[in-house]
Amino acid sequence: MQTGLFQQQSLKLVMTKELTQAITLLQYSTLDLTKFLEEQTLENPLIDVKPTDFGRTKKTKVTKDTYTNPIDYIGKKEVTLYEHLLTQLSYMKLNNTKKRTIEYIIQLLDSNGYLYFQEEEIARELNTDTETIENAIYFIQSLDPIGVGSRSLQECLLLQLRALPNRNHLAETIIQDHFERFAEKSWKEIAKDLNVMLFDIQQVFDFIQTLQPRPGAAFQGGEAHYIVPDIDIQVEDNMVTMSMQDSYLPKVSLNLQYYQHFLQEKDSRTKSYLQEKVDQCQWIMRSLEQRKMTLQNVMGEIINQQLDFFIKGPTHLKPLIMSDVADALEIHESTVSRAVKDKFVQTPFGIFEMKYFFSRNIQTTGEADTSSTQVKSVMKQMIVEENKQKPLSDQEIVSILEEKHGILVSRRTIAKYRDQLNIPSSTKRKRYSK
Numbered sequence: 001m002q003t004g005l006f007q008q009q010s011l012k013l014v015m016t017k018e019l020t021q022a023i024t025l026l027q028y029s030t031l032d033l034t035k036f037l038e039e040q041t042l043e044n045p046l047i048d049v050k051p052t053d054f055g056r057t058k059k060t061k062v063t064k065d066t067y068t069n070p071i072d073y074i075g076k077k078e079v080t081l082y083e084h085l086l087t088q089l090s091y092m093k094l095n096n097t098k099k100r101t102i103e104y105i106i107q108l109l110d111s112n113g114y115l116y117f118q119e120e121e122i123a124r125e126l127n128t129d130t131e132t133i134e135n136a137i138y139f140i141q142s143l144d145p146i147g148v149g150s151r152s153l154q155e156c157l158l159l160q161l162r163a164l165p166n167r168n169h170l171a172e173t174i175i176q177d178h179f180e181r182f183a184e185k186s187w188k189e190i191a192k193d194l195n196v197m198l199f200d201i202q203q204v205f206d207f208i209q210t211l212q213p214r215p216g217a218a219f220q221g222g223e224a225h226y227i228v229p230d231i232d233i234q235v236e237d238n239m240v241t242m243s244m245q246d247s248y249l250p251k252v253s254l255n256l257q258y259y260q261h262f263l264q265e266k267d268s269r270t271k272s273y274l275q276e277k278v279d280q281c282q283w284i285m286r287s288l289e290q291r292k293m294t295l296q297n298v299m300g301e302i303i304n305q306q307l308d309f310f311i312k313g314p315t316h317l318k319p320l321i322m323s324d325v326a327d328a329l330e331i332h333e334s335t336v337s338r339a340v341k342d343k344f345v346q347t348p349f350g351i352f353e354m355k356y357f358f359s360r361n362i363q364t365t366g367e368a369d370t371s372s373t374q375v376k377s378v379m380k381q382m383i384v385e386e387n388k389q390k391p392l393s394d395q396e397i398v399s400i401l402e403e404k405h406g407i408l409v410s411r412r413t414i415a416k417y418r419d420q421l422n423i424p425s426s427t428k429r430k431r432y433s434k
Contacts, residue, residue: 025291026294029343032342046258046259046280047254047280048254050251088144089102101126112214113145137149145218170200171204174190174194231244233303235348242296242300252285297331298325298339304328306318306357316374317357321360322358375409379401383397388431391430
């Protein structure tokens, strides 16, 4: 070991501010990128951003089913559940103490209209007794929407059932006394206890589906989000063409008027500031062009790999992982990941996220393997067409996939795919006849 000063040559990647921002820019969605560019204009007077020119965007066929009135896009103030309930209170004659108690409890409701605070806890906060709190809760439950102020799903459903002009007594009995077994679909036990047919319980189940389990859902307007396709894919005579939908993005340029004005300044600090802002503007313009090229290259390779999808449809999606695209383009896999993040593609079969075209490999009995996405599509169609009185078990789905489609998957995989598709198990899909 020896101490001293030595020269050593090494090569390393330095993450400059510009490089970090370029990476961030690539993974921005169209809406996020638009917001970013608008923010830059506030920081840099030399950046000129022209609003989106919707007249230059792709014209699509409009039918009575797809037409959206431009007025529908105008913002409107949403009434909250809290405001809706307080408005009803304003029309009622209540003493000040009761009104304050009710208003306090209304503030405790969650966005779905449920109350998850204990009566004892609320009573301590308001320095009153639990009977007063209970009466206030009952009063709230008499307001619109029906079911608001419920302390459980069971209570919410019961309130709605009891408010019906034509009471369904079997439904009320089942929800009141057999709720857990009903939810778990232990219907045979309930049918035996109540001396009714399984078909009758099936009818109750169908009716319960028409009720609102989240009374406050109608007041959760929030901000509307619209999907803006980044790329448009057209297919004609089995020829696939791709076009970037970058006309949705604001146009960035150097504000020459400001630039000429600042050039007349003689102060060195002002000139230094000017040069910094010019460099920043030029970097943003270069980064936007690089982002466009990267998206084009990645999507172009996806089209090469998934040509059958764009010509024949989603059932022909092949297994594809991001490293396949990265290797073909000689770029890093993380670049592909950032490029497809929050990006959407308009195809003849609908709008898809770019990451939709990536799915893992599933072994088959034939020469060519299939994708997990395709397996889900086939499985979903099988369940749609199944006999609902004898729904397919996961193991039966496994057998049919192998026998009819040559797809080799485990029962556990099918169960996982069902969960991802929000498809219940066979016992919960079963229907009963008279």
